[in-house]
Amino acid sequence: MLVMGIETSCDETAVALVEDGLVVRSNAVGSQIDLHRPYGGVVPEVASRAHLELLLPAVDRALVESGCSYDDVEAVAVTVGPGLVGALLVGVAAAKGIAVARGIPFLGVHHLEGHVMAAQLEHGPLELPVLALLISGGHTSLVHYAADGTATTVGQTIDDAAGEAFDKVARYLGLPYPGGPEIDRLAATGDPSAIAFPRAMWSTDDYDTSLAGLKTAVVRELRRREATGEPIDLPDVAASFQEALVEVQVYKTQLAARALDVPTVVMAGGVAANGRLRAAMQAACDDAGRRLIVPSKPLCTDNGAMIAAAGANRLLAGERSPLDIAVDPNLALRPLPQTVRRTTL
Ligand code: KG4
Ligand code: ZN
Numbered sequence: 001m002l003v004m005g006i007e008t009s010c011d012e013t014a015v016a017l018v019e020d021g022l023v024v025r026s027n028a029v030g031s032q033i034d035l036h037r038p039y040g041g042v043v044p045e046v047a048s049r050a051h052l053e054l055l056l057p058a059v060d061r062a063l064v065e066s067g068c069s070y071d072d073v074e075a076v077a078v079t080v081g082p083g084l085v086g087a088l089l090v091g092v093a094a095a096k097g098i099a100v101a102r103g104i105p106f107l108g109v110h111h112l113e114g115h116v117m118a119a120q121l122e123h124g125p126l127e128l129p130v131l132a133l134l135i136s137g138g139h140t141s142l143v144h145y146a147a148d149g150t151a152t153t154v155g156q157t158i159d160d161a162a163g164e165a166f167d168k169v170a171r172y173l174g175l176p177y178p179g180g181p182e183i184d185r186l187a188a189t190g191d192p193s194a195i196a197f198p199r200a201m202w203s204t205d206d207y208d209t210s211l212a213g214l215k216t217a218v219v220r221e222l223r224r225r226e227a228t229g230e231p232i233d234l235p236d237v238a239a240s241f242q243e244a245l246v247e248v249q250v251y252k253t254q255l256a257a258r259a260l261d262v263p264t265v266v267m268a269g270g271v272a273a274n275g276r277l278r279a280a281m282q283a284a285c286d287d288a289g290r291r292l293i294v295p296s297k298p299l300c301t302d303n304g305a306m307i308a309a310a311g312a313n314r315l316l317a318g319e320r321s322p323l324d325i326a327v328d329p330n331l332a333l334r335p336l337p338q339t340v341r342r343t344t345l
């Protein structure tokens with residue numbers, strides 16, 4: 001069953017073709033990074049216009065790369081929220097058009113459910129229950145998917161998302177947008193214990209996190225050093241900031257996994273591409289005897305394959321979305337259908 005997945009919720013114009021919700025046949029990503037870089041972040045109006053220009057070429061590229069034609073596509077899935085409303089509208093309008101023109105099923109997908117389902121693309125069908133750390137530019141939350149598929153957000157950032165913190169600190173350090181990969185690269189040569197940045201919410205026993213204080217601490221430390229003439233070693237600052245952020249995310253994830261007694265942790269979203277976070281989460285899961293599933297880096301950042309995987313999963317459960325479905329920038333997660341555990345390769 002070949003499903004086309006379309007993702008335009010933020011600054012990637014992405015289209016992919018996925019077989020049975022499990023095997024990626026093509027994954028075309030039209031990045032808008034160069035367009036937003038001069039502004040230091042995503043400009044919603046620029047994103048919407050760019051999606052309009054980049055989307056149909058991305059559809060063509062996905063078809064060519066997969067060696068398939070429109071005749072082979074059996075359903076179309078698209079992100080309907082959360083995200084930038086104007087950006088979402090472009091993908092949803094295109095997906096509806098394709099579904100009507102081809103007479104195939106249409107599925108509206110939750111962006112974060114897409115990130116979770118990316119775990120299926122390289123690791124096989126997802127076995128519930130899992131605890132998912134969804135960590136991206138717009139979200140940082142811990143979602144518990146119970147054995148019956150029920151989705152409960154058990155913890156989340158009370159202020160900035162992790163990707164937002166990476167991007168803001170990077171901007172302050174004079175690094176280009178998006179800052180996450182830049183800090184990741186710079187931190188590789190720095191000393192993570194050089195500066196003791198605060199580990200916010202470290203001692204509380206809920207699963208929420210806070211990143212605004214860490215971001216402010218980095219800015220304050222840089223200003224202090226500028227004023228006193230103390231040297232500023234950018235790799236050390238990057239590594240120390242990253243370590244503080246990673247330590248708290250790993251700690252809270254393990255705390256929740258232990259309390260909920262889940263055997264598997266899924267980590268997904270753009271920040272899950274971070275090298276230090278991947279290594280630290282792996283080590284913590286190994287210590288605790290839990291399985292960690294993390295998509296490869298290109299499938300952590302926004303892509304169409306994850307949307308196709310999530311759409312296929314719902315289609316297999318007999319779901320369809322109505323063609324008058326609206327985009328919803330604040331869309332809530334829904335329970336995962338039971339087929340997640342019954343799908344076989
Ligand atoms: O999931 P995503 O592509 O888009 C959203 O749904 O937000 O995540 C983008 C975020 C950006 O903030 C970016 O800086 C961050 O993910 N990111 C990283 C890395 N790669 C991307 N953060 C830390 N380390 C990375 N290697
Ligand atoms: Zn995302």
